[in-house]
Amino acid sequence: MQITNQKRYVIPVFILFFFLMATGLSLAVNNGPEEIILQTSTGTKPARFPHKKHQAMFKCEECHHTMTADGKKGPYVPGQEKKCESCHNKDFKNPELTSLKAVGHARCKECHKKMEAQGKPAPTKCLGCHIK
Ligand code: HEC
Ligand code: HEC
Numbered sequence: 001m002q003i004t005n006q007k008r009y010v011i012p013v014f015i016l017f018f019f020l021m022a023t024g025l026s027l028a029v030n031n032g033p034e035e036i037i038l039q040t041s042t043g044t045k046p047a048r049f050p051h052k053k054h055q056a057m058f059k060c061e062e063c064h065h066t067m068t069a070d071g072k073k074g075p076y077v078p079g080q081e082k083k084c085e086s087c088h089n090k091d092f093k094n095p096e097l098t099s100l101k102a103v104g105h106a107r108c109k110e111c112h113k114k115m116e117a118q119g120k121p122a123p124t125k126c127l128g129c130h131i132k
């Protein structure tokens with residue numbers, strides 16, 4: 001069978017196309033660090049956070065979200081994960097959510113309590129999260 005000049009390029013062009021798609025997609029996903037030590041500026045009670053282990057159990061939007069123009073909680077947007085304190089700092093409008101400690105306890109500890117009630121081994125004691 002004779003392959004015309006035109007057809008000869010079809011397969012390599014397809015391979016190149018899929019290669020670019022695959023590398024483009026893998027570059028676009030940033031899962032962040034696998035292990036995080038969470039710490040406020042006072043640095044008194046660092047908390048360990050196995051990020052990757054939680055990613056395997058829960059969706060990103062369980063913890064990450066955005067803010068709408070009018071200051072409400074916005075939907076999770078991949079690639080827009082930010083430090084919690086970039087919003088939850090002393091200027092945040094809801095007085096119960098003005099620090100990493102406040103949102104750490106509200107998000108982390110509350111879920112762990114729920115998990116414990118379901119018999120799952122999520123730490124609820126201070127030293128289960130805090131390393132000193
Ligand atoms: C159980 C909660 C939780 C889940 C689920 C979770 N994350 Fe995170 N992630 C965090 C916390 C907490 C931080 C640290 C934020 C900080 O330092 O203030 C973080 C940090 C990050 C960062 C670094 C942000 C920065 O600017 O330092 C990225 C990127 C990220 N996460 C992506 C993801 C993606 C993608 C998923 C889903 C596949 C995911 N995370 C799931 C809690 C979570
Ligand atoms: C872009 C700004 C922004 C970032 C970054 C952000 N938040 Fe929020 N968060 C908000 C807003 C806005 C609300 C809604 C506050 C309200 O309803 O009073 C909120 C609400 C919350 C609440 C209250 C309960 C709920 O789900 O509504 C918790 C807990 C919380 N955030 C935890 C976190 C954690 C943990 C991180 C970091 C992984 C984080 N937030 C990052 C803006 C942000």
Ligand code: HEC
Nearest residue numbers: 047048049050062107108111112115120121122123128129
């Ligand atoms: C939506 C529920 C949920 C949220 C939110 C959550 N966790 Fe967990 N966490 C779990 C569960 C479930 C486990 C038990 C996993 C296991 O060992 O099987 C766990 C386990 C842990 C462990 C022990 C795991 C180990 O390998 O030693 C630490 C430490 C921890 N979480 C810290 C945190 C911190 C810090 C945050 C907030 C930034 C957080 N978690 C947010 C559900 C949650």
Ligand code: HEC
Nearest residue numbers: 038039040043044045046047100101104108109124126129
């Ligand atoms: C599920 C995990 C978890 C548990 C359990 C937990 N904490 Fe925390 N705590 C955090 C996270 C996350 C932060 C914010 C990051 C940091 O500074 O450690 C925090 C912050 C703090 C801070 C602020 C530290 C600073 O430098 O501003 C104090 C104080 C604190 N926790 C005390 C406690 C005490 C006391 C207990 C037990 C009654 C406890 N925490 C249990 C996760 C936890």
